[in-house]
Structure formats: structure tokens, C-alpha cells
Amino acid sequence: LTGRRPVDDELFDELEELLIQADLSIHTSTKLVDSLREAARRERLKESDEIKDRLKTLLVQILAEGDGHGIELPTERPAVYLFVGVNGVGKTTTIAKLAYRFKKSGMRVILSAADTFRAAAIDQLEIWANRVGVEIIKHQHGADPGAVVFDSIQAALARKADVVLVDTAGRLHNKTNLMEELKKVGRIVQKALGRDPDEVILVLDATTGQNAVTQAREFMNVVPLTGIALSKIDGTAKGGIVVTIKDELGLPIKLAGSGEQLDDLDDFRPQDFVEALFG
Amino acid sequence: SLSDKLQNVFQKLRSRGGLTEQEVNDALREVRLVLLEADVNYKVVKDFVGRVKERAIGEDILKGLNPAQQVIKIVNEELVGLLGGEQAKLKVSDRPPTVMMVAGLHGAGKTTNVAKLALMYKKQGKRPLLVAGDVYRPAAIMQLRTLGEQIGVDVFDIGDKQDAVAVAGAAMHHARSNGNDFVLIDVAGRLHIDEEMMSELKRLRSSIDVTEVLLVVDAMTGQDAVNVAQQFNEALEIDGVIMTKMDGDARGGAALSIKAVTGKPIKLIGTSEKMDGLEPFYPDRMASRILG
Numbered sequence: 045l046t047g048r049r050p051v052d053d054e055l056f057d058e059l060e061e062l063l064i065q066a067d068l069s070i071h072t073s074t075k076l077v078d079s080l081r082e083a084a085r086r087e088r089l090k091e092s093d094e095i096k097d098r099l100k101t102l103l104v105q106i107l108a109e110g111d112g113h114g115i116e117l118p119t120e121r122p123a124v125y126l127f128v129g130v131n132g133v134g135k136t137t138t139i140a141k142l143a144y145r146f147k148k149s150g151m152r153v154i155l156s157a158a159d160t161f162r163a164a165a166i167d168q169l170e171i172w173a174n175r176v177g178v179e180i181i182k183h184q185h186g187a188d189p190g191a192v193v194f195d196s197i198q199a200a201l202a203r204k205a206d207v208v209l210v211d212t213a214g215r216l217h218n219k220t221n222l223m224e225e226l227k228k229v230g231r232i233v234q235k236a237l238g239r240d241p242d243e244v245i246l247v248l249d250a251t252t253g254q255n256a257v258t259q260a261r262e263f264m265n266v267v268p269l270t271g272i273a274l275s276k277i278d279g280t281a282k283g284g285i286v287v288t289i290k291d292e293l294g295l296p297i298k299l300a301g302s303g304e305q306l307d308d309l310d311d312f313r314p315q316d317f318v319e320a321l322f323g
Numbered sequence: 324s325l326s327d328k329l330q331n332v333f334q335k336l337r338s339r340g341g342l343t344e345q346e347v348n349d350a351l352r353e354v355r356l357v358l359l360e361a362d363v364n365y366k367v368v369k370d371f372v373g374r375v376k377e378r379a380i381g382e383d384i385l386k387g388l389n390p391a392q393q394v395i396k397i398v399n400e401e402l403v404g405l406l407g408g409e410q411a412k413l414k415v416s417d418r419p420p421t422v423m424m425v426a427g428l429h430g431a432g433k434t435t436n437v438a439k440l441a442l443m444y445k446k447q448g449k450r451p452l453l454v455a456g457d458v459y460r461p462a463a464i465m466q467l468r469t470l471g472e473q474i475g476v477d478v479f480d481i482g483d484k485q486d487a488v489a490v491a492g493a494a495m496h497h498a499r500s501n502g503n504d505f506v507l508i509d510v511a512g513r514l515h516i517d518e519e520m521m522s523e524l525k526r527l528r529s530s531i532d533v534t535e536v537l538l539v540v541d542a543m544t545g546q547d548a549v550n551v552a553q554q555f556n557e558a559l560e561i562d563g564v565i566m567t568k569m570d571g572d573a574r575g576g577a578a579l580s581i582k583a584v585t586g587k588p589i590k591l592i593g594t595s596e597k598m599d600g601l602e603p604f605y606p607d608r609m610a611s612r613i614l615g
């Protein structure tokens with residue numbers, strides 16, 4: 045796909061192949077390449093570079109369109125952010141990174157250890173709390189996650205904390221009882237705060253394929269998702285499925301995790317992401 | 324389903340004999356779409372569809388009575404054959420202990436599934452030892468300890484201030500003096516492009532006599548599965564794969580990609596977070612799942 049070449053079917057096929065290999069859905073890939081063909085015909089585009097740039101523009105448009113892209117604290121305090129997602133995607137580590145960012149900017153942060161199920165989940169979050177220098181609210185292993193969240197919010201109100209970051213257990217979205225448990229946690233936040241959580245972040249692993257769309261849909265059904273944190277973009281997977289998710293579900297991508305350390309978290313930048321797709 | 328889609332392609336056929344090239348290509352296009360939707364790697368799909376086409380034309384089935392069913396039959400046979408044909412067993416060392424090591428990307432399920440392996444051997448009357456070789460991740464050793472306690476299997480660790488190779492070496496001494504016949508080593512998640520961490524794995528493999536290296540892969544892995552599997556295989560010469568989180572609804576096409584590209588078999592699947600959630604890999608069941 046480098047250098048000048050004719051604008052022909054072979055070029056369009058290769059662009060479609062690039063998108064699919066980046067884990068965009070077939071539907072999104074075909075749709076985008078069809079728009080390219082149409083644009084090429086209508087505007088008589090003759091340069092392959094023009095086609096490539098047009099594709100990049102289309103991708104950035106999908107990703108950048110609409111609101112809700114940043115992580116901005118609301119005026120009400122404490123802000124409560126819920127982190128959800130399937131097993132092993134990077135929820136706990138992403139929370140640690142965001143806590144670090146907020147702490148550096150002078151905020152008072154409380155971590156809520158609401159994964160009361162997985163072996164050593166609370167220990168893991170506690171180590172991060174100590175490293176970052178923030179407080180943690182935890183109960184014993186096996187406790188009700190809703191009770192931990194409720195407690196955390198009460199503590200945040202009493203201590204005038206700026207933000208509560210809630211860690212939840214990984215759960216596969218096809219497990220009804222686990223999704224019901226999450227719905228209940230969401231309701232408890234509503235009751236304790238008098239409003240929805242300020243952010244409900246779905247953490248997605250960049251190595252995930254088409255199943256990420258189902259994950260987004262199913263989690264949207266039980267909690268009011270406000271955006272996505274795309275983790276592990278430091279690998280070789282492109283994470284292109286977020287383009288499909290943004291296009292079909294409208295969920296903004298807010299954050300990108302690029303490593304295992306506290307400073308490996310950035311705001312999601314559509315331009316950089318699209319450049320990396322072609323990288 | 325693929326069956327319905329192919330019936331659609333071929334339904335105009337019923338009143339006349341023989342297929343046009345267009346109809347063959349339409350049928351193959353449906354097969355291609357199903358596999359891509361299932362996360363099978365793009366290039367693997369291309370090769371696979373090519374093989375199906377060869378057989379479809381070669382077997383002259385397209386002039387037969389029910390071409391849709393015959394194409395499905397070929398697709399299924401090719402898929403099952405590619406996935407390994409039949410169940411692949413775990414290795415046992417002829418000079419005990421049998422040493423097994425898991426490896427793979429972050430969060431794939433190594434710690435959880437190496438513990439499940441330990442329980443499996445314990446239930447077989449063996450004396451397994453778990454080794455806490457992840458000296459990096461916060462509370463990784465604690466996680467393995469907790470699982471070990473749950474299943475009643477000893478966990479060996481020397482803390483997280485020593486490097487993984489030192490842990491493994493010490494573990495082997497302990498295993499020999501303790502009479503453990505299976506040593507199961509947990510290691511940290513790592514990227515296949517992280518040279519330093521990949522070299523740690525190589526050093527682990529060469530410093531102790533590892534009988535079986537199992538690449539642990541998440542069933543929801545997309546197109547990147549081939550890169551990961553290829554790199555881990557080149558670095559380590561893996562013996563097999565554990566595909567985890569198969570209790571989800573990901574189609575698991577990565578299984579086909581990995582087998583096609585490395586030739587190494589999927590040996591086990593993880594089917595729950597619980598310690599009894601480890602099952603043998605059945606190629607025919609996986610084929611049905613991939614085809615949706």
C-alpha cells in the first residue's frame with residue numbers, strides 16, 4: 045500500500061484487507077471501502093495517496109464525531125467512575141493509572157475494591173493504592189460488591205474526596221447472573237449518589253476480535269456505559285473493532301492503555317490511532 | 324447459519340443440473356464471511372477457502388444432488404482436519420518430574436488455568452507442585468497461593484525479589500526433594516514483541532528441563548492471534564495451546580489461525596473461572612462453534 049499505484053480494484057481490495065486485519069468488522073470494512081470507491085468515481089480521484097488519505101479521514105470522522113470524548117470530572121463531588129468488562133482486559137490496572145493521573149493533578153482519590161470474587165483481586169488493587177498514594181475501601185473476600193461500593197461512596201462523601209474509582213470483577217457478558225450483579229451495583233451507585241455514575245467505562249483489550257461488539261452491546265444493556273478504555277495497544281493488535289463499536293453503537297473511546305506502568309495511559313487520539321492502523 | 328446461507332446460494336439450482344463458476348464463488352464467499360466473522364485470520368481464511376474450492380471442484384460435487392450440504396460437509400471435514408483431527412494429549416516426561424510451563428499475553432488466563440491443571444493432576448492421584456514464577460505483577464504470587472490453597476496443591480515461591488529463572492531452579496530442587504511428579508510453572512504475561520521478556524522465557528525453558536510449554540490464548544483474540552502464536556512458537560517451540568474463556572460466546576476462530584500457522588495443537592480449553600473449568604479440546608465441537 046505504499047508508493048504511487050493505480051486506483052483500481054486491487055487497491056480497494058487491499059484496503060479492505062487492511063481494515064479486516066485490523067479487526068474492523070467485515071460490515072464496517074466493506075462499507076468504508078464502498079464509500080471510497082464511490083468517492084473515487086464521483087470526484088475522479090486518480091492518486092492512490094488521495095484514496096488512502098480519504099480513508100484515514102473517514103476513520104477519524106467516525107472516531108472523533110460526537111461528544112463525551114474526554115475524562116472530565118463533573119462539578120458534583122465525589123465523581124464516581126465504574127470500570128467494567130470481561131475477564132483479564134485490564135480494568136484494575138487502568139484504574140491504577142487513572143488514579144495516578146488524578147492524584148498528580150491534586151485530587152483526592154478513593155479506590156473501591158468491588159471485585160470481591162477473584163483470588164487476590166483486592167490485594168492487587170491495594171498494592172496499586174499504596175504505590176499511587178491513594179485510599180482504598182475494601183471488605184473481605186466474598187463480600188457483596190454492592191456493599192463495598194456503597195461504603196466507598198459514603199467514605200468519599202464524608203472525606204470530601206474528588207473521585208471514586210470502582211473496580212469490578214471481570215465477567216463474561218453471556219453470564220446472566222453476573223450481568224444482573226453488575227446491574228445491581230449500578231443501581232446502588234444511583235441510590236447512593238442520586239444520579240448515574242459519572243462515567244461507566246468498558247475496558248476492552250486491543251487483541252479482541254469481533255466479540256468486542258457483543259461485549260459493548262451486552263454491557264450497555266445493564267449499565268449506562270459512557271465510553272471505552274482500549275487497553276494493551278502497545279502490542280501488535282490494532283484494536284480496530286472500536287471503529288465498528290463507535291460507528292454502530294456510538295460509544296466514544298476515551299482512553300488508551302499502552303503498558304503495565306502507572307504513566308501508560310493517554311487520552312484516546314483518533315488521528316494517532318488511525319495512523320497506527322496504517323503503520 | 325452457514326447452512327442457510329449456502330442453501331440460499333444454491334436454491335436456484337434445484338431445477339437444473341451443474342453449477343456456474345459464479346455460484347461456486349458465491350458459495351465460497353459465504354464460507355469466507357463466516358470464517359472472518361469468527362475471527363479466523365484473513366490469510367488463513369484465504370488458504371482455507373482455496374482448499375475447499377479445490378475439493379469442491381475436484382470432487383465434482385457441484386453437479387450433485389444437494390450442493391449446499393456437500394459444501395458444508397467439505398468445509399466441516401477440512402476444518403476438523405485442520406484443527407487437529409483428534410484429541411492431542413499432554414506430554415509426560417520419562418524422567419520425572421514432568422515440568423510444564425504456561426506462557427502468553429497479559430490476562431489470557433495463565434495463572435487461573437495452570438492452577439486448574441494442578442487440580443487435574445491431583446485428581447489423577449499425582450503430586451503436583453505449582454511454581455509462582457510471575458515476579459512482576461502485583462499480587463501474582465498471592466493469587467497463585469490463594470488458588471493453591473483452594474485446591475489443596477502446594478505452591479512454591481521465593482518472593483518477587485528474585486528473578487523467574489532463580490525461582491524455577493529453586494522449585495526444581497524443592498520438587499525433587501519433595502517427591503513432586505508434576506511441576507507446573509506460572510509466569511508473567513508478556514508481549515511477543517518484548518525482547519527482554521521473551522528472552523526470559525527462553526532462559527526458563529533452557530535452564531530447567533521443560534517437558535511441555537503451553538501457550539495460553541484467550542478465545543476472543545482476533546486477527547492478531549497469528550502474530551502472537553508465531554512469535555511465541557519461534558521463541559520457545561511450544562507444545563500446545565490452552566484456549567481460555569470458552570464459556571463466553573466468542574466464536575474462537577483464533578484456534579484455527581494458530582493451528583494453521585504453527586502446526587501446534589490446541590490441547591485444552593478453559594470453560595469457567597472455577598478450578599474444575601478445564602476440558603479437553605474437541606476439534607469437531609470447535610469446528611461447529613467457528614461455523615456458528
Ligand SMILES: Nc1nc2c(ncn2[C@@H]2O[C@H](COP(=O)(O)OP(=O)(O)OP(=O)(O)O)[C@@H](O)[C@H]2O)c(=O)[nH]1
Binds near residue numbers: 138165429514
Ligand atoms: N502491555 C499491557 N499490559 C496491560 C495493559 N493493561 C493491563 N495490562 C496487563 O494485563 C493484565 C491484566 O490486567 P488487570 O488489570 O488485572 O485486568 P482485569 O481486567 O482487572 O482482570 P480481572 O479482574 O481478572 O478481570 C496484567 O498483567 C496487566 O499488567 C496495557 O495497556 N498494556
Ligand SMILES: Nc1nc2c(ncn2[C@@H]2O[C@H](COP(=O)(O)OP(=O)(O)OP(=O)(O)O)[C@@H](O)[C@H]2O)c(=O)[nH]1
Binds near residue numbers: 431510511513592595
Ligand atoms: N470465564 C472464564 N474466565 C477465565 C478463564 N480463565 C481465566 N479466566 C479469568 O480471566 C482473568 C485473567 O486470568 P489470569 O489467570 O489472571 O490471567 P493471566 O494470564 O495469568 O494474567 P497475567 O498474569 O496478568 O498475564 C481472571 O479474571 C480469571 O478468573 C476461563 O476459562 N473462563
Ligand SMILES: [Mg+2]
Binds near residue numbers: 135136159165211214
Ligand atoms: Mg481486576
Ligand SMILES: [Mg+2]
Binds near residue numbers: 460463512
Ligand atoms: Mg498471571
